[in-house]
Amino acid sequence: MPHSIVTETCEGVADCVDACPVACIHPGSSKNLRGMDWYWIDFSTCIDCGICLQVCPVEGAIVPEERPDLQKTPQ
Template identity: 85%
Template sequence: MPHSIVTDVCEGVADCVDACPVACIHPGPGKNVQGTDWYWIDFSTCIDCGICFQVCPVTGAIVQEERPDLQKTPS
């Protein structure tokens, strides 16, 4: 099951983007409620390797399950 980036917790650090082996993490449009850049995980591409979860320095920004309700995925 893919991981999810909690849009309103993400601080736009982007360590996850460089670490992702399948390039499934993308920048979201605009800013989140904190006024920072944010990223989202393409659930159809994510291989559930967990690297993003390991490298993210922001507590609670990534959860180890697919949670579309927490991740504002652009359409």
């Protein structure tokens, strides 16, 4: 199951972007409610490797399940 980035918790650190082996993490199209840059995971590309969870320094910014209710996904 793919992971999700919690849009309103993400601080745009982006350690996950460089660590992702399948390049499934992309920048958001605007700022989140806290005024921070944020990223999102393409659910169809994520291979559930968990590296993003390991490298993200922001507690609670990534959850280990597909949660479209927590992750904004630009269309």
